[in-house]
Amino acid sequence: MSKPITVDIPHELGREEARRRIEEGFGRFSSQLGAVAGAVSRDWDGDMMRFSLQAMGQAISGHIAVAEKSVRLEVLLPGILGMIAGKLKGRLKNEGQILLEKK
DSSP: OOEEEEEEEEOSSOHHHHHHHHHHHHHHHHHHHGGGEEEEEEEEETTEEEEEEEETTEEEEEEEEEOSSEEEEEEEEOGGGGGGHHHHHHHHHHHHHHHHSOO
């Protein structure tokens, strides 16, 4: 049974800057996962990035929708990973806010 996580993050960066930061942040995230995760893929379609990766033998997928004043992240956690959905949701929201805070 898959467990969806949805996180909405407001920002004041505008669509283009938020998208740029997400692209950079996702690249860093992929690098940090290293051997823990298998292949990580991402594909932009307009202002929506769809992504997928393998972690602990499980396929994780989702998308990030970038709007002018907010970002919506939706992640689908399969099986046993769904048990950590609550903790992961808080972490994703905190990391997303740091990534998108106006500097």
